[in-house]
Amino acid sequence: MPRYKLTIEYDGTRFSGFQRQSNAYSVQQAIEEAIAQLCVEEVTVFAAGRTDAGVHATGQVIHFDLEKIFPAEIVQRALNYYLKNKSVAIIKAEEVDENFHARFSAIERFYQYVIINRPAPLVLEANRAWHLREALNIEQMQQAANYLLGTHDFTSFRAQECQAHSPIKTINQINITDQNDHIIFHLNARSFLHHMVRNILGTLRFVGNGKWPAEIIPEILEAKDRAKAGPTAPPYGLYLTKINY
Amino acid sequence: MPRYKLTIEYDGTRFSGFQRQSNAYSVQQAIEEAIAQLCVEEVTVFAAGRTDAGVHATGQVIHFDLEKIFPAEIVQRALNYYLKNKSVAIIKAEEVDENFHARFSAIERFYQYVIINRPAPLVLEANRAWHLREALNIEQMQQAANYLLGTHDFTSFRAQECQAHSPIKTINQINITDQNDHIIFHLNARSFLHHMVRNILGTLRFVGNGKWPAEIIPEILEAKDRAKAGPTAPPYGLYLTKINY
Numbered sequence: 001m002p003r004y005k006l007t008i009e010y011d012g013t014r015f016s017g018f019q020r021q022s023n024a025y026s027v028q029q030a031i032e033e034a035i036a037q038l039c040v041e042e043v044t045v046f047a048a049g050r051t052d053a054g055v056h057a058t059g060q061v062i063h064f065d066l067e068k069i070f071p072a073e074i075v076q077r078a079l080n081y082y083l084k085n086k087s088v089a090i091i092k093a094e095e096v097d098e099n100f101h102a103r104f105s106a107i108e109r110f111y112q113y114v115i116i117n118r119p120a121p122l123v124l125e126a127n128r129a130w131h132l133r134e135a136l137n138i139e140q141m142q143q144a145a146n147y148l149l150g151t152h153d154f155t156s157f158r159a160q161e162c163q164a165h166s167p168i169k170t171i172n173q174i175n176i177t178d179q180n181d182h183i184i185f186h187l188n189a190r191s192f193l194h195h196m197v198r199n200i201l202g203t204l205r206f207v208g209n210g211k212w213p214a215e216i217i218p219e220i221l222e223a224k225d226r227a228k229a230g231p232t233a234p235p236y237g238l239y240l241t242k243i244n245y
Numbered sequence: 246m247p248r249y250k251l252t253i254e255y256d257g258t259r260f261s262g263f264q265r266q267s268n269a270y271s272v273q274q275a276i277e278e279a280i281a282q283l284c285v286e287e288v289t290v291f292a293a294g295r296t297d298a299g300v301h302a303t304g305q306v307i308h309f310d311l312e313k314i315f316p317a318e319i320v321q322r323a324l325n326y327y328l329k330n331k332s333v334a335i336i337k338a339e340e341v342d343e344n345f346h347a348r349f350s351a352i353e354r355f356y357q358y359v360i361i362n363r364p365a366p367l368v369l370e371a372n373r374a375w376h377l378r379e380a381l382n383i384e385q386m387q388q389a390a391n392y393l394l395g396t397h398d399f400t401s402f403r404a405q406e407c408q409a410h411s412p413i414k415t416i417n418q419i420n421i422t423d424q425n426d427h428i429i430f431h432l433n434a435r436s437f438l439h440h441m442v443r444n445i446l447g448t449l450r451f452v453g454n455g456k457w458p459a460e461i462i463p464e465i466l467e468a469k470d471r472a473k474a475g476p477t478a479p480p481y482g483l484y485l486t487k488i489n490y
Contacts, residue, residue, distance in 0.1 A: 088368065124303065
């Protein structure tokens with residue numbers, strides 16, 4: 001029974017998120033329905049990360065098993081055909097051995113968060129970035145971000161609904177670049193808590209616009225209280241860009 | 246009578262092009278209607294470049310005169326308000342003297358053309374790039390592009406409907422970058438003929454995929470025959486990015 005690993009891109013705008021839901025259209029449903037058209041099998045796909053409604057992916061990874069053997073290239077082509085105009089595309093398809101698991105084998109997850117910082121509303125990048133008009137101090141945001149690197153209890157940055165066993169996570173990188181009003185946050189960790197990246201962004205924004213000093217971050221971490229951190233940043237600035245195995 | 250210079254961004258997808266037409270919705274009409282809402286004046290706006298239907302802009306420049314004096318910042322804010330959800334945004338507004346003309350004062354126009362070169366269909370960049378699946382040799386395309394630099398008779402790259410007095414143009418730069426399957430062509434010249442950038446792209450594509458050698462370019466130029474160059478590349482990969490005055 002062959003197992004396939006797929007790297008996928010999607011525009012999260014019109015999806016209820018990655019995970020299948022009974023009453024809303026998810027990325028998982030779109031892909032599972034495309035697979036059913038390819039091989040008349042009911043399969044379940046597993047993803048490296050369950051992205052929220054509105055969150056995009058350029059490098060999400062999924063896996064699933066099929067009864068029938070198809071060359072990986074045919075799987076890619078056929079699914080792209082069935083996914084036409086569904087805002088999902090298969091960037092790469094590989095046959096992998098049965099020990100591979102998109103979620104549990106992942107050792108590093110990469111996200112990008114895009115802020116466009118200008119007075120004018122977004123046009124070409126509407127639904128693709130967080131639009132902020134206020135002046136933002138990149139250096140202060142980077143200094144604040146540096147306090148989050150390494151292993152911490154991230155309870156203050158965790159959604160109430162988060163189902164992770166432990167709030168302890170290790171952030172390997174938060175690197176902020178700024179080019180032509182596009183402020184891009186590059187984050188990576190083995191794994192993140194639910195809403196963790198967006199809660200970090202909502203907090204860094206308050207440092208960037210001067211509401212809070214960078215030195216507030218250690219206090220927020222120590223408080224282990226979601227109410228101490230900033231609000232959750234909107235989903236449409238967030239991209240799941242790469243998974244390392 | 247104050248004259249305003251505006252730098253504007255638009256998503257060309259749903260427009261019939263920049264220039265006003267009697268039977269289709271243009272960028273010019275969208276802006277002129279917004280100005281009429283601001284000051285109940287019927288104004289005509291002039292643009293640095295008349296982009297085709299589907300062509301985008303991140304740095305188009307327009308000018309117009311108003312009877313009434315408004316601070317430039319108010320003009321920007323008000324027009325952005327009236328242009329909400331119309332796929333046009335005013336990035337910058339400045340008051341200029343009456344000698345400034347968006348079209349005639351321009352000394353250099355910058356365009357970018359984006360090709361995404363991968364098997365998978367476009368999702369996040371649908372309508373934002375030309376999707377090509379075939380292998381493209383960047384070095385060969387750059388070599389071909391270099392033959393176009395400088396002053397030439399560009400009759401072979403000119404649309405039949407082109408109204409320019411002379412087919413002689415001077416290209417200052419065609420620089421091709423390639424990152425993560427995104428092949429971006431950076432072109433600039435004082436001015437271009439109608440469809441010239443898209444006809445150049447359609448020709449460079451045939452060099453990139455090996456249909457034609459790079460050395461065909463001098464022959465195409467010399468032929469002064471539109472039929473000798475490649476087909477017109479699609480509009481949705483093209484961006485007017487900057488105007489120098």
